[in-house]
Amino acid sequence: MENIQNEVFDAAVIGTGPAGISAAITLxxxxxxxxxxxxxxxxxxxxxxxxVRNYPGLPEIAGNDFQKKMLEHxxxxxxxxxxDQITACYALGDTFSLTGRSSxxxxxxxxxxxxxxxxxxxxxxxxxxxxxxxxxxxxxxAALYKNKTVxxxxxxxxxxxxxxxxxxxxxxxYYIPMYKKEDIHFESSKVKVIQxxxxxxxxxxxxxxxxxxxxxxxxxxxxxxxxxxxxxxxVPGIELDGNHIAVxxxxxxxxxxxxxxxxxxxxxxxxxxxxxxxxxxALSAVExxx
Numbered sequence: 417m418e419n420i421q422n423e424v425f426d427a428a429v430i431g432t433g434p435a436g437i438s439a440a441i442t443l444x445x446x447x448x449x450x451x452x453x454x455x456x457x458x459x460x461x462x463x464x465x466x467x468v469r470n471y472p473g474l475p476e477i478a479g480n481d482f483q484k485k486m487l488e489h490x491x492x493x494x495x496x497x498x499x500d501q502i503t504a505c506y507a508l509g510d511t512f513s514l515t516g517r518s519s520x521x522x523x524x525x526x527x528x529x530x531x532x533x534x535x536x537x538x539x540x541x542x543x544x545x546x547x548x549x550x551x552x553x554x555x556x557x558a559a560l561y562k563n564k565t566v567x568x569x570x571x572x573x574x575x576x577x578x579x580x581x582x583x584x585x586x587x588x589x590y591y592i593p594m595y596k597k598e599d600i601h602f603e604s605s606k607v608k609v610i611q612x613x614x615x616x617x618x619x620x621x622x623x624x625x626x627x628x629x630x631x632x633x634x635x636x637x638x639x640x641x642x643x644x645x646x647x648x649x650x651v652p653g654i655e656l657d658g659n660h661i662a663v664x665x666x667x668x669x670x671x672x673x674x675x676x677x678x679x680x681x682x683x684x685x686x687x688x689x690x691x692x693x694x695x696x697x698a699l700s701a702v703e704x705x706x
Contacts (some may be wrong), residue, residue: 549623
């Protein structure tokens with residue numbers, strides 16, 4: 417892993433859905449050094465799909481079989497998946513610097529954003545207090561809340577490990593799951609599970625409260641952990657079209673060397689459209705690298 421952080425990649429692909437996988441495949445075929453960031457489980461949308469009917473050559477394929485086929489394609493080409501969620505990406509002249517939830521950093525000459533649209537609508541006060549008590553990365557910012565009280569708003573059960581990690585540093589951790597699971601257990605007594613709906617984040621100069629539907633929590637910080645980060649927060653300065661990243665027909669964004677593809681660029685939200693755009697974005701990145 418240390419070697420990956422010291423390398424400069426031709427392209428970093430953020431996301432392991434059909435768009436990201438397609439981009440990584442095309443870049444590899446074009447002999448580019450690719451960093452594919454995401455999850456080996458790819459996308460929940462794929463694995464939970466009952467059947468995919470409009471993907472050429474794979475009629476009536478079940479979602480989990482479709483997932484296996486894409487993983488097989490990556491393995492055949494020797495494309496590893498670096499399991500990390502990118503929380504920030506900055507343009508630094510001729511390269512981009514990417515920071516993961518793991519607190520690791522990566523460097524690439526181009527970036528292809530294929531992160532999907534799972535970021536959700538921000539809570540009231542979330543964007544206002546970003547950097548002033550609201551964080552999207554427990555691993556990155558846990559040290560700032562040593563012996564303090566924090567809340568974790570989690571979209572999926574995989575974030576339970578993040579809450580457990582925070583409990584090692586914090587005095588108290590409130591865990592608010594946004595997913596359905598009856599029995600959520602933590603070894604640390606510092607973690608308190610609260611089954612309630614988030615309304616807003618409030619405070620003065622910094623976060624002071626997390627307001628829930630049925631109660632208010634006095635906190636020093638709030639960690640909002642989603643599957644992906646809102647584009648404007650992920651890449652400062654990127655131009656949006658509503659909630660999506662604005663691109664041209666070559667999948668180019670307004671930032672030189674930065675491309676986007678798949679659901680993040682807008683409807684239709686189809687696997688075949690995403691894969692096609694992944695190919696286009698990769699070819700555009702190849703052209704840019706010339």
